[in-house]
Amino acid sequence: MSFKKDSATYTITPMYYGRFPSYEKSTLQMMTGQGVKVDSPSIGFLLKGNNRNIVVDTGPGPQEEMGRLHPTLEIDFPKEANVVAALAAEGLQPQDIDYLIFTHLHWDHCWNGEKFPGKTFYVQKSEVIYALDPLELHANVYEAPKAGMTPAWLRVVQQLKMIDGDVDIDDGLRLLLTPGHTPGGQCVLVNTTDGPCLLAGDTVMQYENWEGNGTQKHLFSAAHVNLLDFDASLKKIEALNAFILPSHDYKVLENKTYPVKGK
Numbered sequence: 001m002s003f004k005k006d007s008a009t010y011t012i013t014p015m016y017y018g019r020f021p022s023y024e025k026s027t028l029q030m031m032t033g034q035g036v037k038v039d040s041p042s043i044g045f046l047l048k049g050n051n052r053n054i055v056v057d058t059g060p061g062p063q064e065e066m067g068r069l070h071p072t073l074e075i076d077f078p079k080e081a082n083v084v085a086a087l088a089a090e091g092l093q094p095q096d097i098d099y100l101i102f103t104h105l106h107w108d109h110c111w112n113g114e115k116f117p118g119k120t121f122y123v124q125k126s127e128v129i130y131a132l133d134p135l136e137l138h139a140n141v142y143e144a145p146k147a148g149m150t151p152a153w154l155r156v157v158q159q160l161k162m163i164d165g166d167v168d169i170d171d172g173l174r175l176l177l178t179p180g181h182t183p184g185g186q187c188v189l190v191n192t193t194d195g196p197c198l199l200a201g202d203t204v205m206q207y208e209n210w211e212g213n214g215t216q217k218h219l220f221s222a223a224h225v226n227l228l229d230f231d232a233s234l235k236k237i238e239a240l241n242a243f244i245l246p247s248h249d250y251k252v253l254e255n256k257t258y259p260v261k262g263k
């Protein structure tokens with residue numbers, strides 16, 4: 001499953017999209033820290049290499065609208081942190097992006113698609129199907145029609161490239177179906193000069209999830225659809241021997257790019 005020796009390599013730049021200043025810890029790490037609130041960032045990634053610029057997850061929408069749609073959550077999504085601003089800080093415009101990837105279709109990962117006209121968005125077919133008609137418990141997090149909302153990703157529905165399972169979408173770049181958090185969640189395995197790196201989406205929300213607690217090797221997120229699938233996905237990730245970048249951990253933002261030079 002590892003990349004061929006002469007595969008293309010990429011550098012990975014985390015992009016900060018804002019934060020959940022007071023997020024329930026027991027949602028991030030199930031059955032731990034009930035009632036404890038933690039500050040949790042929302043992170044996407046820019047991949048550069050192989051003559052490509054690729055975006056993984058486009059983050060949440062504007063603060064005011066997100067506040068209206070998700071009134072039970074404390075949020076801080078400053079304009080200057082949205083995906084277009086984050087790319088501009090890297091000297092890139094939306095038209096410079098070759099294609100994009102949604103790890104899954106929870107609202108904090110898939111707004112702003114319309115800022116990338118004509119560009120392809122890779123997503124798992126099983127995620128799209130569930131997002132249209134999720135359990136009521138998950139209707140808000142998908143901004144689903146049954147919650148009276150229109151999912152943000154529908155604005156780019158004609159640009160979706162739906163895939164089914166594990167697919168090499170480019171030289172040195174592989175999508176891996178990792179259900180559990182959602183039915184069609186996917187991770188992005190990226191070849192780097194320092195070995196494979198995994199953009200884990202919400203399959204690993206924070207390093208604490210991956211590192212476990214001494215009793216459990218890894219900690220599930222309380223936001224999930226199936227723990228057996230989740231467990232199998234974590235085992236699938238273990239087998240990769242990859243460096244992991246979660247999507248809601250400040251530690252990821254401590255380095256401007258990956259792989260870290262001189263490490």
Ligand SMILES: [Zn+2]
Pocket residue numbers: 104106181202
């Ligand atoms: Zn999620």
